[in-house]
Amino acid sequence: MPEPFIDRRTALATAGLTAAGLVAAPYVRGGAGGPSPVFVAKGQRYDGDLVKTLRDGLEATGFVGESFRGKRVLLKPNLVEPCRERPHMTTHPAVVIAAAEVFRGWGASVTVGEAPGHVRDTEQALMDSGVGEALADAGLPFADLNYEEVAWRRNRGRVSPLRGIYFPRSILEADLVVSMPKMKTHHWVGVTCGMKNLYGTLPGIAYGWPKNVLHHNGIPQTVADITATLPRVAVIVDGIHCMEGDGPILGTMKPMGLLAVGADVPAVDATIARIMGLDPAKVEYLALARRRLGEIDDARIVQRGEAWQPLTDPFHILDEPHLQKLIAVT
């Protein structure tokens, strides 16, 4: 069947670069063509030993610690519209700090960076999320991706009409970008996780607050394009206190106690969607990513840590037709 969105040349180039977990190469052990490993840990708490869990998860999904010596790692939490009364909206500071400790322990230079999607005052976002104070305590630098110098890169996904994408300097200079989403429902696309969180790598100064240029070019399409165009990406999901219902901002807290890790971002997202009771093949941006940017078929994902099936606990989904159709049929 012909690919409806991607021309042959782009499809070949994209497949060669990003299929099956190669996005994070050369920091990941394993080759192309095999199943993508996804690590899930249960029973996690923000005051627990998150460093050990994340280190175990990264190693279990093929990350080679010694390969990070002298490399630059950028951790990208989700601080879309922080609110002190809704801490389950944003990535918890404890997870960010634990991830930083793992990569620092491997000899990497770690920066935390974010371009909050709705809030133009990034310092306020850092205060309201608690991430700013945590970074100060840990001596971690922060990159305000909304206002950095930008550079244009050709759109390697070519799913949306965008010819190219502007990225901030810190994103382009990083050897690895780690998407650190919150596990949440999303009232337009169903689920927001590793791929959708990458919207926050794009500068508001070029795309606005919200990044309306992306909306006008199609949310699922631009999510796929950003994932395809970023050079090297991995994902660590904060699934300890999650959001269900009217996510990604106004939903209610759902405790799950999970952390998920992987180098194949669509594979991690697909696993999270399954745990939430959604069918990843029906989530449009995951369907676009399938086999081009990573794996979403369960048969092509190998679970490390916990199997996803016993963890499944369907999230409340708004009673809207475009969302209800995403629910997995069992």
Place this chain on the structure above:
Amino acid sequence: MLTLARSGRRSLAGSLSAPSSPRNELTQQLADQLAAITPGGYHPGAPAAAEPTAWATMALIHTGNLAAAEKGCRWLADVQARDGSVGVSRSQPSPAWTTGLAVLAWVRWNAAAGERRYDDRISRALEWALATRGRTAEQKPQIGHDTTLVGWSWATKTHSWLEPTAIFVRALCEAGMADHPRTREGIRLLVDRLLPTGGANYGNTRVLQQWLLPHVQPSGLAMWALAGCGVDDERIALSLNYLNEQLNEPLAPASLAYACLGLAAHAVTPPSARPALAEAAGKQATQESTYKLALVTLALGSEDATETAEPKGVST
């Protein structure tokens, strides 16, 4: 070519120079620091950008530092494109939502200096602004705000949003075009985007039947823009109350400054504003950022001017 009135129709806090007094010694001291980093950027050491430079220029004009302010005006003129737009930075001519801020800087400089040096710049920028329209959309039940109103967008070919519309409304008003149909429609858009309990989100009001959360920065900017526009709507008082209450919460320097600018534009000067601004001004991160230092200096200057003129509390 647009013909400009000799001066804007309004003289509001944020566009007036306060007489020198012990009260504004801090403001003057900050203005001296600001002069040294204008034109400048958002963060320490960052390249100059239009928004920080325009706010810095306004702060310097407000504090009577016209020579330093002219450096900002000249930098903005230098990055103005042939079509009249002023992009977000020298290397990024698009998007150009910053054009309205450049207009404000030039209009205020002309007024303070008693000259018409930047008339041509202003005229070209306003022509561009009036030719620029945010995209409209059919009303849908999922979206609560009026999507048919035309304001200004962050980037070309996208929807109108609250903050860029606030900037252009204020620019048009101060350029003497308060009665222009685009200005009036922009004002209607700003009022439409206010939340029923006061304050504004980044732009939406209600999505999928849920009211969104107010935030300080867009609320402050909306109040700053709507002052003197003759809006009779209870959400104005509610929004001022919201901003006043937020002054008791931890606020970053920029949000704090926008809150104070919004309040001062309505002649509201809560007692907590000045100490909070002074504390924000004392932070190293504020002093090294042209953007933050400009906003805090301008907000303090507005407090000086408003307190000198007519102190008021919040009433509903």
